[in-house]
Amino acid sequence: MATKIYTKTGDKGTTALFGGQRVAKHSPRIETYGTIDELNSVIGLALTTEMPPDLREHLSAVSSLLFTAGSDLATPLEPVPKYGIPRLSEGDVVHLEVLIDAYTSELPQLKNFILPGGTPCAAYLHLARTVCRRAERSAVVVAAEEHIGDIPVKFLNRLSDYLFTAARYANFRAGITDTAWRTRP
Numbered sequence: 001m002a003t004k005i006y007t008k009t010g011d012k013g014t015t016a017l018f019g020g021q022r023v024a025k026h027s028p029r030i031e032t033y034g035t036i037d038e039l040n041s042v043i044g045l046a047l048t049t050e051m052p053p054d055l056r057e058h059l060s061a062v063s064s065l066l067f068t069a070g071s072d073l074a075t076p077l078e079p080v081p082k083y084g085i086p087r088l089s090e091g092d093v094v095h096l097e098v099l100i101d102a103y104t105s106e107l108p109q110l111k112n113f114i115l116p117g118g119t120p121c122a123a124y125l126h127l128a129r130t131v132c133r134r135a136e137r138s139a140v141v142v143a144a145e146e147h148i149g150d151i152p153v154k155f156l157n158r159l160s161d162y163l164f165t166a167a168r169y170a171n172f173r174a175g176i177t178d179t180a181w182r183t184r185p
Contacts, residue, residue, distance in 0.1 A: 018075040018085060028141045029148075033073040035135040036156075040066040042131055046124035052173045055121075055166060058099055062159070065092055069155060073139070077147050088151045096158040103169040110168075112180035118171035125167035132160040 013025050023030060043063050047056065068086045075085040116126030136156035142148055171178055 018071065018081060021076065028138060028145060029073060032135060032138040032142050033070040035131065035138055036066055036070050036073070039128055039131040039135055040070075042124060042128040046121055046128060049119070049121040049124065050174075051119075051121040051170055055170060055173070059166070062096075062162070065155075068092075069152060073142070073148065073152060077149060087149075088155045090151065093151065093154050093158050096155070096162045100158075100162050100165045103165045107165070107168055107172050114168070114178040115181055116167070117179060118167070118176045119174045121174075122167040122170040122176070125163050125170060129160050129163035129167065132156055132163055136160060 040063055043059055043066070047059055047063070051059075065088070069088055071085055072087045075081055075087075117123050136153060139148070139153045139156055143153055168178055
């Protein structure tokens with residue numbers, strides 16, 4: 001018999017963190033990794049579009065990292081879990097910086113704020129960037145209330161920079177010029 005997807009344990013508005021502690025579904029920690037899940041879905045949408053093969057490979061890896069981010073945030077640092085939980089690392093942040101630098105080396109210098117849009121891929125990546133910024137703001141709230149370490153907030157901050165740069169890169173590689181923001185005359 002197949003395992004059922006529903007457990008009914010959350011019917012009263014609580015959910016379990018890894019380790020068993022039950023918390024309200026509206027807790028900042030749950031809000032944060034729920035937003036990371038939403039972000040991952042937007043990246044999934046981007047992956048349905050045409051894009052350069054290297055960008056597809058990088059976004060697929062980012063998608064996997066977002067699952068790591070979710071498990072990291074779903075597992076309190078204390079008490080120390082009895083089993084191994086994947087956690088984000090400084091290396092994950094550095095990896096994003098390497099990708100940002102590689103894309104930037106090919107892009108024209110950014111001289112203006114740009115409007116979201118361009119190719120469908122770039123538009124989804126701009127949307128992903130905004131969801132990532134919301135996840136980051138939410139993670140900052142969690143970090144102010146409980147110890148989650150420095151890496152989750154740092155990772156989300158760098159990821160939003162990566163997604164912005166990736167959107168520009170997608171447009172550039174497609175031959176589309178980003179639309180500069182212009183104030184009203």
